[in-house]
Every structure is written in structure tokens, then in C-alpha cells.
Amino acid sequence: MNRPLRILVIADYRYPLREPLRGGLETHEWNLVRELRRRGHDVTLAAKEGSDFLENSPPALVYPELPWPLSAPRSDAHPPDEVAAHQAACLHTVMDHLAVEGRGFDVVHNHAVSTVPLTRAAEIPVPLFTTLHTPPRMDLVDVIDSAGAERVFTVSRYAQSSWANAGVATDVVTNGADATVWPLGAGGPGLCWFGRIVPEKYPHLAVDVATRIGVPLRIIGPIGDPDYFDAYVAPAIARSHGLVDYLGCLSQRETAEVVGASAATVVTPMWNEPFGQVVIESLFCGTPVVALERGAFADLYSDVDGVTLVPAARADDEVLDDLAEATRRVLTASSSGAVGTARARIRDHAVSRFSVGACAEVLLDRFTAAVAARTPDLGTVGPDREGSRLGASRLARTGGAG
Numbered sequence: 001m002n003r004p005l006r007i008l009v010i011a012d013y014r015y016p017l018r019e020p021l022r023g024g025l026e027t028h029e030w031n032l033v034r035e036l037r038r039r040g041h042d043v044t045l046a047a048k049e050g051s052d053f054l055e056n057s058p059p060a061l062v063y064p065e066l067p068w069p070l071s072a073p074r075s076d077a078h079p080p081d082e083v084a085a086h087q088a089a090c091l092h093t094v095m096d097h098l099a100v101e102g103r104g105f106d107v108v109h110n111h112a113v114s115t116v117p118l119t120r121a122a123e124i125p126v127p128l129f130t131t132l133h134t135p136p137r138m139d140l141v142d143v144i145d146s147a148g149a150e151r152v153f154t155v156s157r158y159a160q161s162s163w164a165n166a167g168v169a170t171d172v173v174t175n176g177a178d179a180t181v182w183p184l185g186a187g188g189p190g191l192c193w194f195g196r197i198v199p200e201k202y203p204h205l206a207v208d209v210a211t212r213i214g215v216p217l218r219i220i221g222p223i224g225d226p227d228y229f230d231a232y233v234a235p236a237i238a239r240s241h242g243l244v245d246y247l248g249c250l251s252q253r254e255t256a257e258v259v260g261a262s263a264a265t266v267v268t269p270m271w272n273e274p275f276g277q278v279v280i281e282s283l284f285c286g287t288p289v290v291a292l293e294r295g296a297f298a299d300l301y302s303d304v305d306g307v308t309l310v311p312a313a314r315a316d317d318e319v320l321d322d323l324a325e326a327t328r329r330v331l332t333a334s335s336s337g338a339v340g341t342a343r344a345r346i347r348d349h350a351v352s353r354f355s356v357g358a359c360a361e362v363l364l365d366r367f368t369a370a371v372a373a374r375t376p377d378l379g380t381v382g383p384d385r386e387g388s389r390l391g392a393s394r395l396a397r398t399g400g401a402g
Helices: 025-039 081-104 146-151 157-166 201-213 226-239 252-260 279-284 297-301 316-334 337-354 356-372 383-398
Strands: 007-008 042-048 109-110 128-132 152-153 191-194 217-220 244-246 264-267 289-293 306-309
Touching: 007 025, 007 081, 025 042, 025 279, 025 356, 081 337, 128 146, 128 356, 146 226, 146 356, 152 157, 157 297, 191 252, 191 279, 201 217, 201 226, 201 244, 201 264, 201 316, 217 252, 226 244, 252 279, 264 279, 264 316, 279 289, 279 297, 279 337, 289 297, 289 316, 297 306, 306 316, 316 337
Parallel strands: 007 042, 007 109, 109 128, 128 152, 191 217, 191 264, 217 244, 264 289, 289 306
Antiparallel strands: none
């Protein structure tokens, strides 16, 4: 191929794609857009207002913010009906735009956790690829065309198997992290935990581990469920008698500084993680990971240098005992003489397997094959395609919705 691809990335509605990024999905989307642009591709983003990378996005591709209803409890997992309806309306606007102006792109890559792009894929004139970032959801299962498995991705073999059990065939493209954002750190005496503070991530267990073994812990991340934080995390921090600090929601680079200056990262999922972005980010910093073995972790990380997995399907007190003991062993090993060499080895192994560049290469291979199947000469932009591209540029400049 001798010209860049024109790619529209449809982001999920939940949060803007800007620092500080609020979860693994948003981090992956942000890094992927940046990596594709770094490689010279023409990437347009559909995302919530306030996101980065929206400089070329016409209004139809920018999701307006809807204030969270005051009567509804804050939750990442369960938006109130008004917010869910607004998200669907925003995505319908995107698909309306693509139905008219879609030939201004070569492919569309959809990350939205919504049925809308999937049900309307046949209305747009270019291939639509979808990455499924969640465990199987029946609303999505019911609308995915099983004949188009090569255009539906999951992020691990575990997730692929889970969706297959629900009747959906997919291809696997694992997530990646940016090694320039997560540099090798020197380590330090304490622990860290980072991610969204929600019940399914169970960070209060990490606090209990730190308290049990008497080691400082720093927690980083947005509070996605204030009721959970108030009921479980804040009391656990209070019981730690000053060992545990909550640092708030930090940028990737700020988080990387803390992670790189830690002896280990504790990862405590209580749901079946499809991937676990924080694991690879910690490893990129050379920081070992002690994690509960949930979801994709056994498949992805059981043979990865620097990862210790602890069985999770037991009573909470047994899990706490084993997680604390595993963390203590990792801390002992990290205090040995060859810390720098061990951390460099952990980073090198992780970067070789989980870079965002490798993820982008796999996706670009799929995108290029789909475009080649539709266009005999990838190096030539035909008159109708050129007109559409100019129309899309004009639309972006004038602010029209199409």
C-alpha cells in the first residue's frame, strides 16, 4: 500500500479521551489513535466533547456531554436511562453522518459498548470493524453478524472463548501499551494499586494486603462508584493507620512515575477481566505484579516474567491470606541485589509481547486487507472517493453536520 489509510475511530461514550484517562478502555483508545497517527495514517475520532484528537472531527462526530441526573447514583457500570438514551442518540448521529459521508474514510473501527454501530453497519459504504472490550453482553450478542467474525475482535483468547460460548465468533487482537509513556523505573520500598475505583476492581483488598504485611501502598485512579469508595475503600484506608495514601486520578506519565518507583503492583479484580491493561503498564515500568487470577489473566500472563497469580475462587479471608503471602515473597525478591537487572528483564519481556505498536500492526493488516478487497488499486483515489474526501474536509471546516 502506498498511501495512508483514512480511519474513523468510534470511541465509547463513557468518558472523554484526555488525560487523566479514566480506565483501560479509554487508555487503549487514546494510545491507539496516537499510534496510528504516528505511523502516518489519517485518523479521525468520534468521541465525547473535550477529548483529544478532535481537531478534524465535524460536530456530528463529537458527543455532547449530558449532565448526570442528580437523582441517579454515580456508577461506571450502570448509567441511568437518560444517559443511556443520550449515548445511543450520539452514536445514531455518527452513523447518520457515515451513511452520507462514509466514503471519506477507508475503514471504521468501533469501540463503543453499544448496539448502534453494529445494527447500522450495513448502512455505511465502508467496512466497520468492532473491538469487544467487555465480557459477553446479550444485547450485543443478539446483533452481531456471525458471518463477519473477521471484523469483530476480542482482546484475549479468554474473551474470545467467552464470546464463542455465547454464539459469537471473533478474532483476537490483544491490547497494547506505549513503552515511551511507561518507562523503566528504579523501583522502591512500597506497593501501588491503580485503576478505576469500582466494586469489580476490589481495591480495598489491596489496602488490606498492605495493612496485613505492614508495607506502604499508594492508590491511583478515578472514583467510579462513590458509594463503594465510602463504604469499603475509605474505611480500609483509615484502618491502615497511615500506611495507605489515595493520590487521586493522575495522568499516565504521573502514574508511571509512581508505578516505576514501587516494588510491586497489586491487582485485585473480582470480575472476569477480558485483558487487564494495568498489568502490562506495570510490567513496562519493570514493576512486578501480584494479581488475582481472574478472567484472561491465566491465559495472558501465567508465563510472563514478573507476574505472580493468586487463585481467587475462594473465601475472602483465604484470598487475603494468599495474596498477602505472595506479595511478601515478591517484596523479598525485589530487595535482593540484582533488582535493576530483574526489572529491565521484566520490561523487555512485556514490551516484546504487548506494545501498542504490535497491536496497531495487526489491526492495519486487517484494515488493509478489507480495503484491498473492495478497491483494486490502493494507491489510487478514484473520482468518487476524491470527491467524498474533499466533501468531508469541507464539512469539517464549515462545521456542518451533513
